[in-house]
Amino acid sequence: xxxxxxxxxxxxxxxxxxxxxxxxxxxxxxxxxxxxxxxxxxxxxxxxxxxxxxxxxxxxxxxxxxxxxxxxxxxxxxxxxxxxxxxxxxxxxxxxxxxxxxxxxxxxxxxxxxxxxxxxxxxxxxxxxxxxxxxxxxxxx
Amino acid sequence: xxxxxxxxxxxxxxxxxxxxxxxxxxxxxxxxxxxxxxxxxxxxxxxxxxxxxxxxxxxxxxxxxxxxxxxxxxxxxxxxxxxxxxxxxxxxxxxxxxxxxxxxxxxxxxxxxxxxxxxxxxxxxxxxxxxxxxxxxxxxx
DNA sequence: CGGAGTCGGTTGCAAAACTCAACTGACTCA
DNA sequence: TGAGTCAGTTGAGTTTTGCAACCGACTCCG
Numbered sequence: 001x002x003x004x005x006x007x008x009x010x011x012x013x014x015x016x017x018x019x020x021x022x023x024x025x026x027x028x029x030x031x032x033x034x035x036x037x038x039x040x041x042x043x044x045x046x047x048x049x050x051x052x053x054x055x056x057x058x059x060x061x062x063x064x065x066x067x068x069x070x071x072x073x074x075x076x077x078x079x080x081x082x083x084x085x086x087x088x089x090x091x092x093x094x095x096x097x098x099x100x101x102x103x104x105x106x107x108x109x110x111x112x113x114x115x116x117x118x119x120x121x122x123x124x125x126x127x128x129x130x131x132x133x134x135x136x137x138x139x140x141x
Numbered sequence: 142x143x144x145x146x147x148x149x150x151x152x153x154x155x156x157x158x159x160x161x162x163x164x165x166x167x168x169x170x171x172x173x174x175x176x177x178x179x180x181x182x183x184x185x186x187x188x189x190x191x192x193x194x195x196x197x198x199x200x201x202x203x204x205x206x207x208x209x210x211x212x213x214x215x216x217x218x219x220x221x222x223x224x225x226x227x228x229x230x231x232x233x234x235x236x237x238x239x240x241x242x243x244x245x246x247x248x249x250x251x252x253x254x255x256x257x258x259x260x261x262x263x264x265x266x267x268x269x270x271x272x273x274x275x276x277x278x279x280x281x282x
Numbered sequence: 283c284g285g286a287g288t289c290g291g292t293t294g295c296a297a298a299a300c301t302c303a304a305c306t307g308a309c310t311c312a
Numbered sequence: 313t314g315a316g317t318c319a320g321t322t323g324a325g326t327t328t329t330g331c332a333a334c335c336g337a338c339t340c341c342g
Contacts, residue, residue, distance in 0.1 A: 162318070200317095200318060
């Protein structure tokens with residue numbers, strides 16, 4: 001659903017509060033027809049919702065749905081990765097807690113052991129939705 | 142760098158331990174020439190490393206570099222999102238702590254307040270690498 | 283009233299990316 | 313000798329993008 005060159009960038013802008021067609025087009029440098037198409041697809045997938053913000057003429061803005069907001073951890077993780085590995089530790093933006101302004105940490109934690117878990121200490125296990133042979137099942141996300 | 146239909150899927154497989162050309166091709170259903178191209182690009186970007194696992198004939202496998210391993214939080218976040226919103230709460234795999242087997246939680250935390258932070262309580266702020274006008278800077282990730 | 287500007291798109295065409303299927307080359311195993 | 317495995321490459325054909333121009337509804341200015 002979001003595996004193309006633009007969808008993730010559009011969503012990042014959506015999180016930053018960029019919601020209007022022309023704002024997105026100008027900020028991303030995306031072709032307008034593609035932007036129209038991507039927005040429509042994101043709306044179809046229920047990640048964004050299109051709502052009018054004025055009548056006469058009707059103008060729309062694209063906001064994140066609950067499903068879209070839930071992508072936050074993924075976007076945040078990608079952003080931090082980019083900051084670290086592409087830009088070399090001098091991030092153009094940092095995420096902070098709105099109450100106290102402290103830069104945030106993202107961690108995977110074990111509620112049992114009450115500690116952070118490193119990637120190497122992660123195991124995967126079949127869950128309730130597992131099927132017999134996951135091979136060749138057509139995927140789309 | 143990873144904004145295409147396959148790179149994220151290849152990386153997911155890499156995390157699961159799928160490292161060989163034919164394994165990846167069979168598991169993903171990707172065209173072989175594209176797989177070759179994507180692997181090469183991921184190697185060029187330093188996300189994967191290509192190393193021989195046998196001589197006579199020389200055969201290579203693709204492993205995650207440190208930079209690649211650092212993508213873990215992003216992949217994990219996307220996986221959890223997919224489980225929740227596409228499959229409706231019956232995940233085919235769950236991530237567990239290898240020591241105790243407990244399913245893991247992913248959170249954004251404020252080290253100052255020592256509590257989890259919801260997406261709505263996140264603010265962004267210019268960081269040390271900020272530039273005057275971030276508009277129209279060509280991006281590639 | 284006329285003309286310029288804004289916003290949110292659509293249309294058309296060339297260029298790039300992707301899919302599919304077949305082929306290669308080095309080697310192993312029976 | 314012949315079949316099979318692995319890691320690709322090659323080529324033809326289809327689909328998706330990128331770019332630029334255009335459109336329609338409306339507002340604002342004089």
